[in-house]
Amino acid sequence: xxxxxxxxxxxxxxxxxxxxLRRSRAISARLSRELHPDLDxxxxxxxxxLQDAGPLRASDLVARLGLDKSTVSRQVSTLVxxxxxxxxxxxxxxxxxxxxxxxxxAARLSRIxxxxxxxxxxxxxxxxxxxxxxxxxxxxxxxxLGEAREAETDR
Numbered sequence: 313x314x315x316x317x318x319x320x321x322x323x324x325x326x327x328x329x330x331x332x333l334r335r336s337r338a339i340s341a342r343l344s345r346e347l348h349p350d351l352d353x354x355x356x357x358x359x360x361x362l363q364d365a366g367p368l369r370a371s372d373l374v375a376r377l378g379l380d381k382s383t384v385s386r387q388v389s390t391l392v393x394x395x396x397x398x399x400x401x402x403x404x405x406x407x408x409x410x411x412x413x414x415x416x417x418a419a420r421l422s423r424i425x426x427x428x429x430x431x432x433x434x435x436x437x438x439x440x441x442x443x444x445x446x447x448x449x450x451x452x453x454x455x456x457l458g459e460a461r462e463a464e465t466d467r
Contacts, residue, residue: 343428347420348394354379355387356424359396359413363421367410369402378462396420 341353348355358373365376373384388411391397396417402408413421436444 343424346424347396347417350394351390352387354383355391358384358387359391359417359421360425362397362411363413363418367400367412369408369410373411375462391417 337353340356343356344351344353347359354377357377358379361373361376362368368376370381370384370388373379373388374381377384388397388399392399392411395414398412398414399409400412402410
């Protein structure tokens with residue numbers, strides 16, 4: 313068995329995650345344009361989060377996405393204007409608003425996600441199912457670390 317060079321392992325993780333993040337930003341920009349040609353890269357992630365975790369306040373989006381408040385505000389306004397997101401009074405606090413995906417936004421997002429999932433299945437078709445499951449588990453563990461770090465920072 314080969315001994316692992318700890319430093320090199322961390323260097324590789326940093327390099328590969330950097331590459332993944334750069335590719336992810338480019339993909340998000342393309343997917344946002346698939347939702348609507350007038351949207352920029354942040355819109356896809358925002359709409360996906362609303363679909364998965366909504367309804368949410370704009371402040372929740374800022375915190376969860378790590379985006380600037382003005383960016384979220386601009387994206388939300390555009391998504392509302394395009395009919396992809398709805399705004400309603402927050403039942404817990406009538407002064408605030410909650411955001412949700414509209415039926416049209418949910419339908420467009422579903423079509424894009426189905427196409428992306430099919431692409432992942434095609435790209436990983438030669439991988440054993442156990443490897444795909446392990447990748448999913450490792451990514452989930454890694455994401456939980458990031459969420460815990462953000463929670464510490466917010467305190």
